[in-house]
Amino acid sequence: MPTKDIAGVTVEVNEEGYLTDPTQWTQAVGEAIAVEEGISLMTEEHWKLVHFLQKDYAENGVMPTIRRVKSTGGIPVKELYALYPGGPLKKSSKIAGLPKPASCI
């Protein structure tokens, strides 16, 4: 398993840079990944999504879909795209230290 030095710590990641052990996540790690993803400042709105993903994943063991973020997390899809341009769930789940959302089959 590859590792990565980020925000002063070493974390385990997969080949796409997603953390493989969510317990290695800290807010500082999240902020550093955000910078790599082109988000230089994580605002309260950015964190709202990250925290929703973390809570929902902990409760259900699967990554929520965009639909679920909208209906259960209460965040409009348009806003997700404004906050995380180009792939809201892919970026935010990486920042949250969670697996890449698998498009279920």
Next chain:
Amino acid sequence: MKQLVILGAGTAGTMMANHLVRKLDRTQWGLTVVDQHATHYYQPGFLFIPFGTYSEADVRKPKADFIPKGVTHIQEGIDRIKPEENRVVLADGRELPYDILIIATGCKIAPEETVGMTDEGWRRDIFDFYTIEGAVALRDRLKDFTGGKLVIHLNEMPIKCPVAPLEFTLLAEAFLTHKGVRDKTEITYVSPLSEPFTKHNCAVVLGGMLDEKRITFVSDFNCERIDPVARKLICYDEREVAYDILVTVPTNMGDACIARSGMGDELNFIPTDKHTLQSNAHANVFVIGDATNLPSSKAGSVAHFQADVLTENIQRFIAGKPLDPGFDGHANCFIESGYNKAFLIDFNYDVEPVEGAFPIPVVGPFKLLKETWLNHMGKLAFRWIYWNLLLKGRPMPGITTKMSTVGKKLNKQKGA
């Protein structure tokens, strides 16, 4: 007398009725199946209707022909389930008490979920092929198509038969070539996924085919709305795709009766144990087929594998024994690619589609993840197998419930 009630007499519910009528002690157990419709449609056949390969008559038979003797068949809508009271309420107000409930209400398209989809463009230049009405309307439109922009669109995952939109795209390419209008047609495949298919190995092979056949792939496209007047799809990130004919696979949802019963997730799929098929919320409720929230494919072949496990588990549940966690996510799909050829893929929760032979390792006769004429013949034979073996719960020669890895090139797998 105890009661086992099956909701839905589609692929999965019909199979379960046929299995259980042979396995349950009929002096102890009454068996009832409820469905709103009289006609059973062979849904995989809908794919071929727009191209005139199958007619409506080829894909329908009376449901009653497949419900075995000794099973009470009620043709009525299901209003709701009251799981705390162990009762089902029908649309006419009748109530059915149950000791064990099997939910097999499937899923269907919900085009109204997308803004602009069902406005004036619907079935004028926006079509689906997931319903008999949509497939027939599309056939009539394609008949006199003389070229332009043909866009095939997948709105949101999960959908039943996840390979169907790609198959449609490849078949349309061949159809338009035969018709002599391929050079006047731009074909575009639009998907919310990053790759043309959910399984990486398969996406690589199929992606290559799209390039070869000059089909443009637009990825990561989450449709915000459709503008039926300007005829374009609009993404949340403001990208636009223009069409003359849009063939869409709208959002798929479980039946509204599941929402009325308070038993579903945000798409009305029922949280279900992915190995035993018991509902997460109620021990005497089991779920099979497209109605579940399982991360397996929603396909008839999958329901067939699930039916074997569920038949065993109903017997165990009645006997008070621990359930068999036997369902491994096994799926087996033919993928039509046009010009009388097809691919075949075989995979489960843990193993991605790989090359090999099926159903007999090394021998075949079908080749996995390869495009062959014989695979295409297998796809066409599936209709006969569906009506004559699958629905009746008879074994399919050589095909096992649990996926076999013998003779498969597993080293081709990506990652873990």
